[in-house]
Amino acid sequence: MPELTSTQLKFAFANGLPLWQLGLIGLLLGAYLGYQIWYLRQKAATWVTLLVTGLRLVAFALIILFLTNPTVLLQTLQKIPIPLAVLIDTSESMRLPGTVAGTTRLQQAQDLLVKGRLLDTLGRDFDLRVYRFDEYTGAVTRDDVAGLTADGRATNVAQSLSDVQQEYRDTPLAGMLVLSDGIVTAGEMPTEEMRYASVPIVAIGVGDPERYRDIKIAAIEAPNFAFVHHPTEIEVTVKSWGYHGQVIPLVLKQEGRIISTSNLHLDGDRVTKRTTFSMTPKEVGRYRLSVETPVQVGEMLRTNNHQDFQLQVRRDKIRVLVVSGRPSWNYRFLRRALKSDPSVDLISFIILRTPTDVVNVPDDQLSLIPFPTNRLFTEELRNFDLLVFDNFSYLMYFPMLYLENIRKFVADGGAFAMFGGDQSFDLGGFAGTPIEDILPVTLERSRYGYVHAPVKMELTPEGLQHPITRLAPNAEETQRIWDEMPALRGFNRAQRPKPEAVTLGVTADGQLSQLPLMATMQYGEGRTLAFLSDQLWRWNFELVGAKGGNHHYLNMVHQMVRWLVKEPGLRPVQLFSDKDAYQLGETVALRIRVLDHDFSPAPGAVLNVKVSDPQGQSLQVNAVPTDEPGEFQATLTAEHLGAIRVEVAAHLGDKHLGEDVLIYEVIPSSAESMMGAPDHEMLRQLAAATDGRFFTAAEVGGDFATVLRDILQRDLQYKVVEERALHLRHTPSAFLILVALFGAEWVIRRRAGLA
């Protein structure tokens, strides 16, 4: 604490008589003085009267004065230094080069404060309170300043200033001296936050914005999800410092593979450039993408030349192609159900006229259009997700060659469904064709063909669990719903389910029981369904008549479509993470739900979980069962930056149950690694907003303390440390003056013959 003292003289009236008493005494003395004048004018010459009265007046005045106790105070004063907060930025960006080669920004600040003796100089005028700040704020001693390290993971300037100001809410604070590079990576912008600050902020900017050199992938604007086969635009913002005139390459990668490049011309020293990549996802899924630019010579920050992001690719709509052999109620109610699903884009072709139908009008009076079989089944088939043959026989319309195209379409991941009727399955001539390969049932020519008989469908145990036929959350309720379903009035008989098929429903009645009615199968990458009747509509309209609603039918059709096209929500293996992005070092919790082919939980499944980082290195992770049947969990640590891909494959015995992919992002634990350019402008605005001033570190000279005093030291405060009082009435001279006055009056009176 500095000892700054001075002395001063003060005059005071200490503990005198009250004013009313002084007034009363003054009146009495005045009355006496009046009487004396009247008396002397009768007895003495005028000059004697004036002289004696004058002397008496002076004496009386002195008496009254002494009654007020006039005192001379001699005070010794000591200046009270007001606290000055010194805030030193210790965030990671302060590790970057300062203005002097070989030093960091923090060292630049430390040199100024310690070696430059700024702390000592300021300490003479101010009560220095020193703080380090980054993500948090903490007090340090002056001795600690030289040992501070720049390891804060963020810079929250506004919060730090606010915290310090709050600490001095009951104590005057001269101001705040902030030493920082001005980079804000957390919280509000301090210029806004401190606009109403009650103390001036003097900012010293370290680092040199003019000499900073960096290229930064500043922002990537990509949609959260894109649609397969639709171009998606990814806008990239690049900021550069110090590479005027250079052309830098920018690369867009998907899973480490370059999918697009772009060149950016940096036409200024500090420029912000934007470029747009366009990509067209080919498949549904989650993909790990990155935008990169090579590190340039002299770049001060290399960690911000690369940014990862992930893109989820979905279908815009499920594209369904229905080919119907003739107008029918089955088509009609199927169409209504598909049209009621906003995620379905339905294209349908119905055979409205056969060669045996006689046309009785010119062609221009018919609304018929050509059936573009060649284009549909050779070129455009792969643009659809699901192909449905609804009581349709190909025999009259296209060659068997196209059926092979359909088989390949399914093998490559497409979906196919066949509904029964007198033109379907074996009756449609599909036995022995590639279509038989992909169907869940064998096609045997039999003498039964299509059976016209009422029959109810009974769910198999697999059907009770399967997403298509599970129409309620639990098996009991599902069973009850199916028990109430109306009977079908006919079905295609004598088809047997294939061994690899999953039969969901069989005939329930009499001698014709246990014949397959609904079955599914995985073929290659695709899925197929066989419904061996064209009476599905009865589960819609007849149920409306019986129960008043058709939502079970609609649910079944919607779920059927989704299951066939492998909508993610119906995948047998589903992988989840507790977050989309993790900080480096955080624990990643994975959860895996596994269902058997019949969609019952598969607690005995064996999982293969592989985690791979952007560099292509991968490791196996052990997943352990949870208490929930068919659910597994795995934990790992986020050790590598970027988009991390997790793949899980599940097997049960020799049965492959399915797989899923998940991508999560690992971001730096510190936002500081992305920002390096000193932002002195922010400090300048901050100082201006609080009536303070901004200095660069270079501008801080030997007279800085004086300058700072001028800025901050407006009303210094002192305290009296010593005081001496001289009461004038207690001095002998006061008594002697009164005696002299009265004595002089007595002499004059004697001379005038009045005594």
Next chain:
Amino acid sequence: MITRRRFFGQLTWGLGSIGAWSLAHAGLRSEMGDGRQQEASSPFIFAQVHYRGGDWDPHPGGSVELLREVDRRTSIVVSFQRQTLRPDAPDLFSYPFLYLTGALDFAPFTEEEVGTLRRFLNFGGLMLVNDASGYRGSPFERRIREEIPRLFPGQTLERLPFDHAVFRSYYLVRTVGGRRLVSPTLEGVTIDDWTPLIYCQNDLGGAWERDHLGNWLQECLPGGETQRFQSFMLGVNVVMYALTENYKKDKIHIPFINRKLG
């Protein structure tokens, strides 16, 4: 890569027409399935409402003639056995197409009948209402117009525009036929994009009907046989509309149909 728009545009110029291809393969259908004759699995059944009072069946033979026409001209497989149903019949929902005709007043629908028919029409059924009187303002028409608000609260019969799917579901119909030309168009009640109730004032059933010897029972005025022909075209279209809904309003059909309509 071909765009979807381009693809559908080109479809109209597709390589083969059904007619061209199928003519080359005529007769295969009868031989499929090892040469067996397979009975059609789900024939279209013409169901007629047997209401109380009035005359529910003024043209008993009309439906069969229409069904013959449907069978002869289109791929729809029909059952020639007409089904008659009370409006509250338990199996009403097994027949999504209903035909209601008459010339006289009939007993208002009971509340139960209204509830059943309302459900029938709102969940996908179609009812063709035919005024067999042959003149405007008939007792049947008055009854129908009184019953419509009960079946469709807040809605009335509206004229169906000629771009409605019922006019282009098979034939491109430009004129509404019938035994008498009482109204130049159809009326109907439309919910969203579906018209579950279609009302014709021109007595289509009268134009369809023949006697046992094959003679037309009723004369079509004023258009004669052309008008009768148009009655069948419209009848076929209504059946086709019931089974295909707005199929002919799908994007793929529009340019093709517009070109034919000039």
